[in-house]
Amino acid sequence: MFAYALRRLLFAIPTLLVISFIIFALLDLSPGDPTANLPLTIPAEVREQIRISLGLGEPFHIRYVKWLEQFFVNEPLHLIEQATGWSFGEGQRMRVISWQTRSPVTDLILERLPQTLWVVGLSYLVGILIAIPIGVISAYRQYSWFDQFGTLFSMIGFSAPTFFTGLLFIVIFSVWLGWLPSIYDTNLRVTNAQTLWLQIRQMIMPVMVLALFNAAQLSRFMRASMLDNLGQEYVRTARAKGLRERAVILIHVLRNSLIPVVTVIALGIPTIFGGAIITEQIFRVNGIGQLLITGIQGADIPLVQTLTFMFAVLIVLFNLVADLLYGMLDPRIRYE
Amino acid sequence: MSDASVGAPQIDAPQRSLWSDVWVAFRRHRGAMLGVVIFTAIVLCVVFGPMVYGTDPQFIDVRARNAPPSLVHPMGTDNIGRDIFAQVLQGGRVSMLVGVVAMLISLVIGTLIGVLAGYFRRLDGPLMRMTDLFLALPLLPLLLVAIMLFRDTLRVLFGPEAGIFLLIVFLIGITSWMQTARIVRGDVLALKEREFVLAAKSIGTPSRRIILRHILPNVLSPIMVSATIGVAGAIITESALSFLGLGFPPDFPTWGRLLYDGKDFMTLTPARVLWPGLAISLTVLSINFVGDGLRDALDPRIRGR
Numbered sequence: 001m002f003a004y005a006l007r008r009l010l011f012a013i014p015t016l017l018v019i020s021f022i023i024f025a026l027l028d029l030s031p032g033d034p035t036a037n038l039p040l041t042i043p044a045e046v047r048e049q050i051r052i053s054l055g056l057g058e059p060f061h062i063r064y065v066k067w068l069e070q071f072f073v074n075e076p077l078h079l080i081e082q083a084t085g086w087s088f089g090e091g092q093r094m095r096v097i098s099w100q101t102r103s104p105v106t107d108l109i110l111e112r113l114p115q116t117l118w119v120v121g122l123s124y125l126v127g128i129l130i131a132i133p134i135g136v137i138s139a140y141r142q143y144s145w146f147d148q149f150g151t152l153f154s155m156i157g158f159s160a161p162t163f164f165t166g167l168l169f170i171v172i173f174s175v176w177l178g179w180l181p182s183i184y185d186t187n188l189r190v191t192n193a194q195t196l197w198l199q200i201r202q203m204i205m206p207v208m209v210l211a212l213f214n215a216a217q218l219s220r221f222m223r224a225s226m227l228d229n230l231g232q233e234y235v236r237t238a239r240a241k242g243l244r245e246r247a248v249i250l251i252h253v254l255r256n257s258l259i260p261v262v263t264v265i266a267l268g269i270p271t272i273f274g275g276a277i278i279t280e281q282i283f284r285v286n287g288i289g290q291l292l293i294t295g296i297q298g299a300d301i302p303l304v305q306t307l308t309f310m311f312a313v314l315i316v317l318f319n320l321v322a323d324l325l326y327g328m329l330d331p332r333i334r335y336e
Numbered sequence: 337m338s339d340a341s342v343g344a345p346q347i348d349a350p351q352r353s354l355w356s357d358v359w360v361a362f363r364r365h366r367g368a369m370l371g372v373v374i375f376t377a378i379v380l381c382v383v384f385g386p387m388v389y390g391t392d393p394q395f396i397d398v399r400a401r402n403a404p405p406s407l408v409h410p411m412g413t414d415n416i417g418r419d420i421f422a423q424v425l426q427g428g429r430v431s432m433l434v435g436v437v438a439m440l441i442s443l444v445i446g447t448l449i450g451v452l453a454g455y456f457r458r459l460d461g462p463l464m465r466m467t468d469l470f471l472a473l474p475l476l477p478l479l480l481v482a483i484m485l486f487r488d489t490l491r492v493l494f495g496p497e498a499g500i501f502l503l504i505v506f507l508i509g510i511t512s513w514m515q516t517a518r519i520v521r522g523d524v525l526a527l528k529e530r531e532f533v534l535a536a537k538s539i540g541t542p543s544r545r546i547i548l549r550h551i552l553p554n555v556l557s558p559i560m561v562s563a564t565i566g567v568a569g570a571i572i573t574e575s576a577l578s579f580l581g582l583g584f585p586p587d588f589p590t591w592g593r594l595l596y597d598g599k600d601f602m603t604l605t606p607a608r609v610l611w612p613g614l615a616i617s618l619t620v621l622s623i624n625f626v627g628d629g630l631r632d633a634l635d636p637r638i639r640g641r
Contacts, residue, residue: 018469027481155367155628159621161572163579163592164613167599171606182602274476278576282599292477293580296484304481311474319472 005324012316019312020071024064027301070096071309075106100300108291108303109310115186116287120276123207127214128265134215135222135261139230140249150219157216162275166209166282173205180205184285206283210275214268221264225257232256259329266322270314361633368629374622378615382428393422393589405607412607414597424611427589431616434505434574434590439566441509443516447559450520451547455528464521467514475511476576482507483582496585504583508570516562523555557634564627568620575616591616 042050058066074095080086096105138150174182181202190196229235230253238248277289284290288307295303362368386393401417411420453463483503490499527533528551536546571591577583578592586597591612598608 015469015472019472022473023478026478027485155624156617156621159568159624160613160617161575161620163576163595164609164617167595167602167609167613171602171609175603175606270474274474277476278579281580292480296480296582299484304477308474308477308481311477312472315472315474 001324001327004327005320008320008323012320016313016316019316020068020309021064023305023308023312024067025060027305028060028063067096067305071306075104078104079106096302096306098295098300098303100295100298100303105303105306109288109307112286112288112291115184115285116273116276116280116289119184119203119206119279119285119287120210120272122203123210123279124214124265124269124272126207126211127218130211130215131218132222132258132261134219136226136249136254136257138219138223139226139257142227147223150223154216154219157212158220161278162209162213163278163282165212166205166279169205169209170282182283184283186286206279206285209282210272210279213275214272217268218261218264221261222257225260226253229253229257259326262329263322263326266318266325269318270311273311273314358633362629365629365632367625368633371622371625371629374618375626378428378619378622379432382425382432385425386422386429389422389425391419391422393418393426394587395419395422404605411611412605414605414608415601420594420608420611423589423594424591424615427591427594427612428615428619430501430584430588430590431571431574431592432619434501434508435567435571437505438508438512438570438574439563441505442513442566442570443559443563445510446513446516446562447520447552447555449513450517451524451551451555453517454521454524455543455547455551460521463517467517470511470514473511476573479507479511479573479577480580480582483577487582497588500584504574504577508573512566512569512573516559516566519558519562520555523558524551527551527554561627561631561634564623564630568623568627571616571620571623 056063078095097103098105098108101108134150134153138147141147170182173180179201182205184202184206185198188195188199188202190199235248235253238252239245243252273288276287277292279285280287280289281293292304292307294300295307396417399417401413401415405412409419409421411424413419414423449463449467453460453467483500486503487500490503493499494502533546533550536550541549574583574590575592575595578590579596581596583596584590584593586593594612595609595616598605598612601608
């Protein structure tokens, strides 16, 4: 198991390198010019100096290696320094600087991360909590009205895109009923019961939109996995030795059925951040997704490169986590 | 389940082919039939609707800005007085076309890579590594980035509408073939060991003809299922891109673009987001039901029952 984990980890490195190269090349070879938005009165030689000061004077491969160094060495070291107060070397490191704001990209991301994690993380949790009971009951009472309804619910949840359900929620709950605010206010500080209530109210819609979408997919997996297990011999054995039905379902079958579902959940975590791009745009949550969109609109290449690559790292990482979890949870699976 | 009787006389029918069996099984799937009916209705509306309805989606009725639904404007008008019904019909054409063309591109790439990887052992490793790599790419951010980067170049080359259409269709196509490739490869690997392929090989059939005559017809069913999923996925992706403001230009309606334009006028005219959103959801829902029914109908283990 350990050898397998190590091998997978080593294999992830070339994958990430290739992805980083694709992202870097795609953005770098693009026909855009970062000085294009500057006033036309700037003379050509000054413009050239600006380009060099942005680090664009070097050939492609040197810039790529420098970017790798910034991303894999400088930024992590800086993060460790900030977190622990230690210092490495002389402390003068080239950091990835955003072209729009002139501040380090990592700082921008750290600023936005809490909002995204709160909204997106919570929605994923709520989605799991909705999906598992639905999946269990649908499978246990297969073809009952609950199952039929659950199937329809998950089909609709799966088909209706979040940018429509989100707008629909706003139309119903903000415009028509006026119960919930349609814009997420990040400046809100939770200090007392009243602000806590405001915070909960503004989180309900963004969280529920993503949660319902995730629940729709997960409940299908849960149902299929439960159905697979309900027909197994060990269920009959458990019933035959006189266990209560509740114990059979909730302890024996549920635990075994959760194994594939847990890996699906792990695999889904990075795609959540992708989905968050849209949800954050609907409810104006100023999280990572919105940072990416503003970066794209402003042609802020370092910011977009870093964020895109971060998403890629998450995908590779959680693929690895899912594989390892599967091996750990299911003793029948042995990795060589 | 009155449809069951339809299958009965066919049991004795002399020409009982795979596809007639599949059709019988498909007919029994209520959700799938409903999906077919709704999807056909939407396609007919979108294709012939603009001819029948007659109102130009770009016509500006200045006297009726932000109008509520009425007999003249069944879904109301937008903030500069354009008819929303006409725009939804027109937008549907583009959204559907994007869905179908992007699906075709991704199917061709996916099938090609799947068949090559499954049939030729030497290509299997590199092609599957490439598939894994594509699966690890953060697709939505990359799509957004690619559109931002190449939009202007293509606009110059092919004009504002055709350029962005080609770009979006091509981008969705080359980023959604991976699942098809994996499924096709798996099926080809199994088919390759079957006796009829061995027989074809032993009489000296060249690889190209084995693939075209013996392998491809047998992997048609997973390809058809991925085609339905592909159309639905492409429509959603295009709408998402348009919704983020990085899709088609403003005066060129697609369902996603209409949502994007309408979301700032939700308090005034909620119809502007309801109808296009409903159109997307209903289309995708019906396609997914069709895909579901097709999968069940094509699965011989389920079809027997």
